[in-house]
Amino acid sequence: MRWLALIWKSLMRSKRRTLLIVGSLVLSVFTVAVLQSLLTTLDAVTNNPNSSNRLVVRHKSGLTQMLPRSYEAYLRQQPEVETVCAIQWFGGYYQDPRNFFANFASDETTLFQTFREEFGISGITEAQIKDYLRDGAGCIVGESLAKKNGWKVGDVVPLTGTIFPISPRLTIRLIFRSPKPSDENVLHFHYKVLEEGVPRMKGLVGSFWARTRRSEDIPRLIERVDRHFANSAYETLTETENAFNLSFVRMLGNIGAIIQGITAAVVVAIVIVTGNTMATAIRERATEIAVFRAMGFSAGRVLVLLLSEGVLLVGAGGLFGVMLAHLAAGGIRGSLGAAMPFFADFAILPHTVFACLAGALAIGMLATFIPAYAATRRPITDGLKAVG
Amino acid sequence: MTADRFDLGGGEPIITLRDVAKSYWRGAQEIPVLQGIDIEIPAGSYIALMGPSGSGKTTLLNLIAGIDRPTGGSLEVCGHELNGLDDDELASWRNAHVGFIFQNYNLVPVLNAFENVELPLLLTGAGRRERRERVGQALALVNLADQMWSYPRQLSGGQEQRVAIARAIVTDPDLLVADEPTGALDAKNAEEVLALMERLNTELGKTIVMVTHDPKAAHHARHQIHLEKGVFDRTVEVNR
Ligand SMILES: Nc1ncnc2c1ncn2[C@@H]1O[C@H](COP(=O)(O)OP(=O)(O)OP(=O)(O)O)[C@@H](O)[C@H]1O
Ligand SMILES: [Mg+2]
Numbered sequence: 001m002r003w004l005a006l007i008w009k010s011l012m013r014s015k016r017r018t019l020l021i022v023g024s025l026v027l028s029v030f031t032v033a034v035l036q037s038l039l040t041t042l043d044a045v046t047n048n049p050n051s052s053n054r055l056v057v058r059h060k061s062g063l064t065q066m067l068p069r070s071y072e073a074y075l076r077q078q079p080e081v082e083t084v085c086a087i088q089w090f091g092g093y094y095q096d097p098r099n100f101f102a103n104f105a106s107d108e109t110t111l112f113q114t115f116r117e118e119f120g121i122s123g124i125t126e127a128q129i130k131d132y133l134r135d136g137a138g139c140i141v142g143e144s145l146a147k148k149n150g151w152k153v154g155d156v157v158p159l160t161g162t163i164f165p166i167s168p169r170l171t172i173r174l175i176f177r178s179p180k181p182s183d184e185n186v187l188h189f190h191y192k193v194l195e196e197g198v199p200r201m202k203g204l205v206g207s208f209w210a211r212t213r214r215s216e217d218i219p220r221l222i223e224r225v226d227r228h229f230a231n232s233a234y235e236t237l238t239e240t241e242n243a244f245n246l247s248f249v250r251m252l253g254n255i256g257a258i259i260q261g262i263t264a265a266v267v268v269a270i271v272i273v274t275g276n277t278m279a280t281a282i283r284e285r286a287t288e289i290a291v292f293r294a295m296g297f298s299a300g301r302v303l304v305l306l307l308s309e310g311v312l313l314v315g316a317g318g319l320f321g322v323m324l325a326h327l328a329a330g331g332i333r334g335s336l337g338a339a340m341p342f343f344a345d346f347a348i349l350p351h352t353v354f355a356c357l358a359g360a361l362a363i364g365m366l367a368t369f370i371p372a373y374a375a376t377r378r379p380i381t382d383g384l385k386a387v388g
Numbered sequence: 389m390t391a392d393r394f395d396l397g398g399g400e401p402i403i404t405l406r407d408v409a410k411s412y413w414r415g416a417q418e419i420p421v422l423q424g425i426d427i428e429i430p431a432g433s434y435i436a437l438m439g440p441s442g443s444g445k446t447t448l449l450n451l452i453a454g455i456d457r458p459t460g461g462s463l464e465v466c467g468h469e470l471n472g473l474d475d476d477e478l479a480s481w482r483n484a485h486v487g488f489i490f491q492n493y494n495l496v497p498v499l500n501a502f503e504n505v506e507l508p509l510l511l512t513g514a515g516r517r518e519r520r521e522r523v524g525q526a527l528a529l530v531n532l533a534d535q536m537w538s539y540p541r542q543l544s545g546g547q548e549q550r551v552a553i554a555r556a557i558v559t560d561p562d563l564l565v566a567d568e569p570t571g572a573l574d575a576k577n578a579e580e581v582l583a584l585m586e587r588l589n590t591e592l593g594k595t596i597v598m599v600t601h602d603p604k605a606a607h608h609a610r611h612q613i614h615l616e617k618g619v620f621d622r623t624v625e626v627n628r
Contacts, residue, residue: 002510002516003510006499006503006507009498009499009503012498013497013498288494288496291488291490291494292507293479294488295507295511295555296479296483296484296508297483298476301511379456380456381450381455381456384455
């Protein structure tokens with residue numbers, strides 16, 4: 001307690017320098033926290049434990065090619081398969097083309113079983129599901145999507161097609177909640193709407209999502225399915241849901257390497273800035289340090305005082321940086337989340353907060369310790385001679 | 389070097405130097421700065437250390453004050469054999485026994501007069517109340533009780549040096565060391581500081597070793613010791 005005032009006044013010695021160092025720390029911790037959280041978010045997309053026992057079957061030549069719906073029967077026959085859901089990306093919009101969200105035509109009879117976790121199935125009643133099944137022009141939407149557009153159950157949502165030449169008017173029959181925000185930015189409607197409205201889609205679908213009983217079965221199953229349809233008119237590419245998602249993340253380029261590169265650059269920059277500023281600040285106090293020691297402050301005591309100053313500085317910078325990143329996370333969820341569904345899950349997780357604070361403290365300790373230690377090793381008589 | 393040449397009067401010695409030497413090395417070349425310094429300084433002395441520039445005055449003062457180590461001989465100051473203390477012990481010894489007065493005052497610019505004077509007390513066990521009391525007394529003694537909350541930049545040079553003197557005496561040390569304490573002051577302020585130091589010696593019984601170039605300043609001391617090229621040249625008793 002008796003040292004606190006001394007440490008605080010020393011920090012306020014040069015307000016400009018203190019501000020500079022805290023400011024640059026805020027900025028770099030903010031940048032690193034946001035970038036690393038981006039990476040965490042992307043990792044979560046491709047390492048989703050819920051999708052570990054699902055696989056996606058699609059046309060070998062790409063997502064725009066269709067598969068016969070009859071393939072579903074074969075998939076269902078496989079002993080490892082629990083349920084199969086045919087899904088087609090519809091790509092429609094509501095009112096404004098910029099108003100993006102994921103919407104699918106899907107097999108309503110197996111949808112809920114295939115994606116139990118995503119639909120938060122325990123929160124939905126049989127009666128609600130029946131409402132949807134009964135209404136061929138019905139649809140289901142996630143709660144956050146419904147909130148954003150002010151939708152309630154019973155509202156009619158006109159969806160304008162972009163890939164397909166139909167614009168169905170869909171009645172909301174169910175609003176569901178998901179454990180993950182990104183899974184709530186979704187609309188599903190009956191597959192028949194697409195099949196009956198678009199003649200060329202008759203008997204065709206873009207993908208099958210199969211849920212297996214055990215994830216260990218997946219590699220065997222993938223191999224068997226693709227072998228079975230090899231050399232047919234519609235060859236398949238089967239992969240785990242995580243691998244499927246990864247192909248979308250890959251479209252962003254090698255984002256992992258870019259993020260790690262920027263992080264490294266920011267860390268190097270902040271080490272240099274902090275190191276230099278601390279070294280200068282302590283060098284300028286050579287005489288003062290010598291006077292303190294002459295008065296009876298031991299080298300260790302002086303070292304602890306200087307380290308406390310450094311730790312307080314970077315601690316404040318780190319804390320503000322993390323707080324700022326936290327605030328920004330909300331903005332990122334709102335803005336990027338609209339363009340890329342998985343950004344709706346963006347958050348600064350505790351392990352990122354911890355790593356950023358620990359990193360900042362380590363840099364601050366090191367940047368202070370080196371010049372402070374050198375200063376306390378110097379003979380007192382040298383320090384007293386220095387002009388200060 | 390006979391004893392009577394350095395007879396500084398009777399009394400228990402507070403500083404005893406035996407064959408003290410200090411050398412610096414420039415590469416393999418030894419540069420002797422002090423050689424064969426033998427002296428006993430009785431408690432309550434007021435000594436002016438004089439001599440030409442480079443004669444080793446500051447070096448000797450630093451050895452006595454325990455902020456430098458000799459390369460030969462031994463020093464017993466305020467009852468402690470300094471060679472026998474490690475760096476941390478020496479630091480606490482300084483805190484308890486030595487007050488420093490510098491030519492450039494060396495106050496901490498971001499601390500006000502009160503906080504500057506309080507600094508050495510922070511190392512003692514003194515509680516908040518006791519510290520406040522003692523700082524108040526020390527500042528009253530140097531006649532600056534009214535400037536307690538002023539910062540160094542708001543004080544004149546003479547006032548700054550008086551704050552520095554308050555800081556030097558706040559722990560009630562036996563020994564005060566001063567290296568050119570009036571070197572940066574004009575005649576009037578110098579006179580004030582010297583009068584103050586004289587009072588510390590006569591009224592509080594502090595032993596003072598002061599390095600000075602200024603014969604007028606040296607005249608305030610009771611003895612003058614002249615250094616010449618690292619050895620004692622002569623002592624003069626001042627008739628005040
Ligand atoms: N760190 C050092 N390294 C080498 N030589 C030194 C060192 N410190 C002092 N000296 C030398 O020791 C000698 C005595 O120095 P000292 O500072 O004691 O002189 P001084 O009598 O106080 O002089 P002044 O009146 O100019 O202050 C000088 O010749 C100086 O060059
Ligand atoms: Mg000198």
